[in-house]
Amino acid sequence: MEGQPSIWRRCLAHRSFVAGGSLTGVLVLTALVSLVWTPWNPIKQNLRERLVAPSWEHLLGTDQFGRDIFSIIMAGAQNSITVGVVSVSIGMTFGVALGLWASAKRGWTEELIMRASDFMYAFPAILLAIMLVATLGQGAINAIVAIGIFSIPVFARLTRGAANAIWAREFILAARAAGKGKLRITVEHVLPNIVSVLVVQITIQFALAILAEAALSFLGLGAQPPTPSWGRMLDETRSMIFINPWLAVYPGVAIAISVLGLNLLGDGLRDVIDPRLARKR
Amino acid sequence: MTDSDPQAGAGGADSTTVAVAKPAPVIDPSTVVAVHDVHKHYTLPRETLWRDPTLVHAVNGVTFTIEKGGSFGVVGESGCGKSTLARCVMGLETLTQGSVEFRGQNIHALPVEELRQLRRHFQMVFQDPFGSLDPRMKVARIVAEPIEALEDTKLDERRARVIEVLRAVGLKESDTDKYPHEFSGGQRQRIAIARALITRPALIVADEPVSALDVSVQAQVLNLLQDLQDEFGVTYLLISHDLAVVKFVCDEVAVMNEGVFVERGPTEEIFANPQHDYTKTLLAAVPQIGG
Ligand SMILES: Nc1ncnc2c1ncn2[C@@H]1O[C@H](COP(=O)(O)OP(=O)(O)O)[C@@H](O)[C@H]1O
Numbered sequence: 420m421e422g423q424p425s426i427w428r429r430c431l432a433h434r435s436f437v438a439g440g441s442l443t444g445v446l447v448l449t450a451l452v453s454l455v456w457t458p459w460n461p462i463k464q465n466l467r468e469r470l471v472a473p474s475w476e477h478l479l480g481t482d483q484f485g486r487d488i489f490s491i492i493m494a495g496a497q498n499s500i501t502v503g504v505v506s507v508s509i510g511m512t513f514g515v516a517l518g519l520w521a522s523a524k525r526g527w528t529e530e531l532i533m534r535a536s537d538f539m540y541a542f543p544a545i546l547l548a549i550m551l552v553a554t555l556g557q558g559a560i561n562a563i564v565a566i567g568i569f570s571i572p573v574f575a576r577l578t579r580g581a582a583n584a585i586w587a588r589e590f591i592l593a594a595r596a597a598g599k600g601k602l603r604i605t606v607e608h609v610l611p612n613i614v615s616v617l618v619v620q621i622t623i624q625f626a627l628a629i630l631a632e633a634a635l636s637f638l639g640l641g642a643q644p645p646t647p648s649w650g651r652m653l654d655e656t657r658s659m660i661f662i663n664p665w666l667a668v669y670p671g672v673a674i675a676i677s678v679l680g681l682n683l684l685g686d687g688l689r690d691v692i693d694p695r696l697a698r699k700r
Numbered sequence: 701m702t703d704s705d706p707q708a709g710a711g712g713a714d715s716t717t718v719a720v721a722k723p724a725p726v727i728d729p730s731t732v733v734a735v736h737d738v739h740k741h742y743t744l745p746r747e748t749l750w751r752d753p754t755l756v757h758a759v760n761g762v763t764f765t766i767e768k769g770g771s772f773g774v775v776g777e778s779g780c781g782k783s784t785l786a787r788c789v790m791g792l793e794t795l796t797q798g799s800v801e802f803r804g805q806n807i808h809a810l811p812v813e814e815l816r817q818l819r820r821h822f823q824m825v826f827q828d829p830f831g832s833l834d835p836r837m838k839v840a841r842i843v844a845e846p847i848e849a850l851e852d853t854k855l856d857e858r859r860a861r862v863i864e865v866l867r868a869v870g871l872k873e874s875d876t877d878k879y880p881h882e883f884s885g886g887q888r889q890r891i892a893i894a895r896a897l898i899t900r901p902a903l904i905v906a907d908e909p910v911s912a913l914d915v916s917v918q919a920q921v922l923n924l925l926q927d928l929q930d931e932f933g934v935t936y937l938l939i940s941h942d943l944a945v946v947k948f949v950c951d952e953v954a955v956m957n958e959g960v961f962v963e964r965g966p967t968e969e970i971f972a973n974p975q976h977d978y979t980k981t982l983l984a985a986v987p988q989i990g991g
């Protein structure tokens with residue numbers, strides 16, 4: 420599309436990109452499929468079939484309430500993806516806007532925005548998210564908002580740094596000489612030139628959001644029963660850990676695979692997108 | 701935020717002391733740009749808390765005027781303040797002191813919006829043809845930047861003008877859909893010149909327009925600049941560290957050193973009979989190719 424068809428070939432030649440893309444693809448696909456079909460109803464309890472061992476009927480067995488674990492894992496992907504999409508959108512929208520603003524204004528505006536970001540960034544995010552959720556009240560939406568808020572400074576700092584580098588380029592001076600104002604330059608020149616940096620960060624923040632949501636749900640502050648959630652699965656199986664450790668392994672592996680996939684994808688994207696500009700100069 | 705008094709900064713507008721006020725530069729109607737005693741000092745970030753920050757006197761009192769249709773050259777070694785002077789003339793930097801009058805208007809005293817509107821009449825070509833074009837924009841968009849920002853031109857008319865100006869600089873209509881990296885250095889500089897030309901400006905400030913190009917391509921681009929002057933009657937402020945370039949294009953030259961003009965005059969005179977020691981060393985240091 421960008422006059423460079425080889426970008427797809429380079430993507431496919433990149434091992435982390437392919438691995439990460441596949442894992443992320445599986446995650447998304449699982450979530451999509453679970454919207455219309457799961458082997459069993461992930462919510463329905465069946466007390467006669469508690470803790471059944473894996474079989475063709477129940478691929479991963481059942482939990483202590485007799486629910487099909489494979490189905491819960493599938494439906495849990497929905498929850499993880501929703502959390503990722505919504506919280507990253509919140510963090511990105513506000514963070515990128517603040518970063519671009521700081522970079523365009525410079526001076527004390529930049530100083531103020533960046534010091535506020537540093538301040539937020541310096542706190543252990545998960546602790547603050549717990550605090551925030553504890554204050555706002557527990558629940559999936561509050562958890563998502565809290566996670567989103569704490570990714571704002573990450574995006575703000577990244578955006579501001581990348582944008583400052585763009586503002587120093589000569590084509591910005593040329594744009595000013597051509598009569599463009601700051602807003603126009605930000606939208607037409609700065610933002611398009613930092614998209615690649617942002618895309619990489621988005622995948623990383625997405626992974627972090629999934630982890631954070633799992634942590635909050637594990638603590639009972641995130642998704643509430645009966646919404647299927649990997650974090651809550653871990654919490655619910657805590658008491659069973661010595662009786663049937665596999666119950667904890669399944670959601671753990673699901674979380675790990677998703678996070679790994681997104682991180683690999685981010686690494687791959689960085690390699691595939693960034694050198695394009697560097698090499699073409 | 702903006703200066704409401706358009707006279708402020710012009711120097712000596714104090715009404716009670718009219719008699720002893722510094723004479724404002726006299727503007728001839730045929731004068732395109734009048735630069736009066738321009739200073740630009742940069743404050744470098746202080747290295748230690750205890751020492752005062754260092755001041756760089758990049759431009760240190762420069763005065764000149766360019767008549768309509770003229771081409772004024774500024775030569776000097778790298779780091780003598782040429783690019784800073786160009787940015788000051790373009791109103792891309794605030795001045796420490798002095799004034800730049802474009803057709804009699806002090807551009808540094810204009811409100812932001814008025815200066816922006818005035819920009820269609822003076823445009824700039826930069827040294828680095830790789831850095832001065834946004835790598836993510838297609839040529840059609842790059843060349844249309846000034847009209848997009850400054851005029852309400854309809855899309856089809858905009859496209860027609862882009863093609864017209866691309867032809868004028870020797871590029872093709874089919875080039876509009878390409879990205880800058882698909883061109884050679886010389887072609888990229890042509891794109892930059894097309895962008896500077898599209899609003900039909902009265903003045904083009906060219907900061908080392910050919911320094912980044914191969915010698916064989918340099919002549920082509922310089923010829924283009926001259927042809928465009930014949931065709932559109934543009935006035936040039938041409939900046940270069942290369943004496944040959946200035947000699948080729950300009951009818952008047954100033955020799956710059958450490959932020960000031962050490963010598964100034966008609967091109968032939970300066971080259972035939974340099975008065976200042978610095979000019980002599982500059983001339984002596986250059987091997988005369990194709991003299
Ligand atoms: N933005 C800036 N901040 C600080 N110093 C600058 C800046 N721009 C230029 N200078 C300094 O001003 C002097 C003149 O630079 P410049 O105008 O780029 O020279 P030239 O174009 O003749 O090579 C140099 O010493 C340079 O380091």
Ligand SMILES: [Mg+2]
Pocket residue numbers: 779782783784908
């Ligand atoms: Mg320079």
